[in-house]
Amino acid sequence: MPVRVEETSSASQISGTAQGNPIPLPCTLLNVGKTFSGTQNVSSFHKDEAWRVNVRIQGYDIDHGYLCGTMEALNVPMADTPVITFWEGEIVDTKNYTFFTGKWETNAEDDIKHWTKFPSFSPLLSQVEADGGKTVDLSNYPYIFMRWKEQHFVNVGADCGLTIAGFYYVCFSCSDGSINGFYYDPNSSPFQKLELKSTNDERSGYSFSSYELQ
Template sequence: MPVRDEDASDIFSELVPQVLRSTEDRNEVTNRLRQVLSGWRRASDLLDPDDMMASCPASMDERDGLPSLHTLTTFRESCAATPASSQDFSPPEPCSYLRAGQVFCGNQRVNRMESSAAENWLVEIQVQDVDLRQGMAWGTSSWLLPNGEAPVETTWQGEIIDNCNHTFDTQKWGASHISDMKNWSKFSAFSELYMAGSILGSRCCRLKECSHIFMRWKEQAFAKSGDDCGLTIAGFYYICLCRQTGDVEGFYVDPLSLPNHKLTLKAVTAGAPAGMQSFAAFQFR
């Protein structure tokens, strides 16, 4: 259901005659129209109800699994009350789990066919290099398919959401602003930022202090695969990395594949069992 500002109809009734009368002030009228249109939102497109309600404050008004008009407009108005120029759009701080050599192990839930049960593929991700100045990361992936004789290996390139080099707007790979918001909102950490009014356009004014790092991973090529592995690398992953635990959640999006491909990983030390992480120890004398 469309959600709009309560005073939108009054502004439209004022602007429409101006447009019909004269075009001299077209730029001014256009800007005012854009301000009105920016108040319109499709709540069902921006946030999945289940994911959103799981992370929203308990005091939120609920109607058919969606936030009320009053709730959404309150968050938008509180955010708009502070000029964007005074917001802090600093990039995120470095993270010990996002570094060259870091390994993540876990699985990906995959639906090959609508009628078939979901499969869990074993996955190992290794970060090869990170460049925070450019907001980039590179790495390799190893996938062990059910009944597969050998792992399928790919290379990937990652974009770190840093407000500078990369924002929450993908602007490629077939993604739109609506699909971006819908998929980012599957992460509870993003939903909390959005509902707190921290997401302004495609940037986040609390990214520097956020407890999670958001990324996009795009596989570039197959490094090793069978003659007919049946896999595609046409899509990309929305990624959310927890700074404290090193846990990774990801959602694979590809128009040619079935939805609900969820990636779940834990940080490990190379060669250690899944879920185990070690750090260097120092002693001062």
């Protein structure tokens, strides 16, 4: 989700090189058409604020560690309408992508600092620190780790006063479809927390509108 531009002020893609590591098994709760709703905390030192967020998965290719979708922010103070962005994601599978980002103004220290925010990452920490997790078998792991990078605004211009320069560290639970994430952008408030729950099988909550991407 886009964040407010604050006044305070890439390397090439890193891919796993282990050829024998199996990719994560498909998770029925993470697939094209799945929708999620929740909030992102965008609080700063000066103000507590949370935006309501909806996400829809538009594309999913587990063999290549790729997924994409739209993100809708519903109550952005400076916007008259919901703000929608299109994002692309990298699935950490030790085949296509490792836990080390290697781009987007990050380094290994930034990666570890954010991944360790997820309790489900703790059992993997020592191996990731050693080799980026290339030897970790994630094929049956109950969580899927990803990075989501917003690529462009769908319904507003780039001069709207918001930025999509950063990206999300994401942890997806295969047991209940919940999503937790932390937004990284060195020029925005640190550790903005994203919390989403699956809405496909629920009758309550607010719905996600449909948008056609050109």
